[in-house]
Amino acid sequence: MARKSPVVLSGGQDSTTCLYWALQKFGAGNVQAVTFDYGQRHRVELESARTIAAMAGVPQTVLPIDTFAAIGGNALTDDDIDPESGAQNGAALPNTFVPGRNLIFLTFAAALAYTRGIRHLVTGVAQTDYSGYPDCRENTLKALELSLRLGMDSRVELHTPLMYLSKAETVKLAEQVGAMEALAYSHTCYNGEQPPCGHCAACLLRAKGFAEAGVADPLVERCKGA
Template identity: 35%
Template sequence: MTRAIVLLSGGMDSLVTAACAVSECDEVCFLHFNYGQLTEKKELSSFEALVNYYQPIQAKVINYSWLSEIGGSALTDRNIPVQKGILSSSKIPVTYVPFRNAIFLCSAVAWAEVIQATRIYIGAVEEDSSGYPDCREVFFQAFNKVIATGTKGEIPIEISTPVLHKSKAEIVQLGIELKAPFELSWSCYTENDVACGVCESCLLRKKAFKTAGVEDPLPYRN
């Protein structure tokens, strides 16, 4: 029996990753993080809706409010503006949250040891995304080594990144194939009611659906 933990933010990429886990594993558990992000309320609402949709055997929410306390990201620090109207031209955008994926994965690994889960799914995208350093294949390869050397070793625990090398449009297409409920997901960086339509995440999502030839079920302010 394959048991997996899915890091589920409620965004498009993590939704399709969850759909992959559900199709590939016998049992899934969902893990969500509140960390003082601008859209914390909406992301949590999306997570709860997806828990209701997929009915995982367990679902947990972890609060990492100190990520907003240290700041350093436009997603958690109100003094750093979120870029709007353009896709980032810099290597690492202002929306990068310092070492976020490593922090989240540590929690998932700890839980995996307790519940005997052998896979940890994360919806990181390297090929057609924002250029975050903790969304690269080399990062996950290194983290798998950390898991192997830093856990009891009673069970093999590996990170699974099913959308890592897919374009955003390919992620949409895969989601359609897996009947992922895109209407329950949330991609906007700044709004908790109606998506702004102009932040980088909204722009990437809109472009993905357009390229895939699929109608995005979410409305946008712009």
């Protein structure tokens, strides 16, 4: 029986790379995308995810989770919080951290996979190049995987192909799996701008990765020609 897998697709660089990695690993026809509408202030993320899923030829399920917007307190859901202003309310983590987001996303994605008889689940979290988010660490994901297995009495397996890759290595992987064309339509900017603002933490990290890889960012190149 062919192995099947949903990929958590946000429309960003990492999840797009993981989508094409999954297509290579599991084969066309065995991959689907799951995207979360969690009340994010920049709706361009959802548009990017929709476009990329269509380019990859995979079915996409969009799940609405508006609780994060109701909770608030972070720059990704609150219009009045500047993502470049640093930590929020004296917190140790940047204000772009949405507490519990990856834990909730993967729990819902695992529930979706369970209902479809699928045990493999792919996510683009990375411990090497990240913004200090504790829900991107391998120990968090291993603990969550165990909890999902026990709580759902399943053999769910979380795949994290980017976990120990630098952003430059992620760019190289994107080239290897054929994701570069789709990356031209991905969205990373914390300010929600297209062309990307180029100065927020997400833009700087992305630009650093492409520069170190010696590869032109297809998103920037597309915006130049627009």
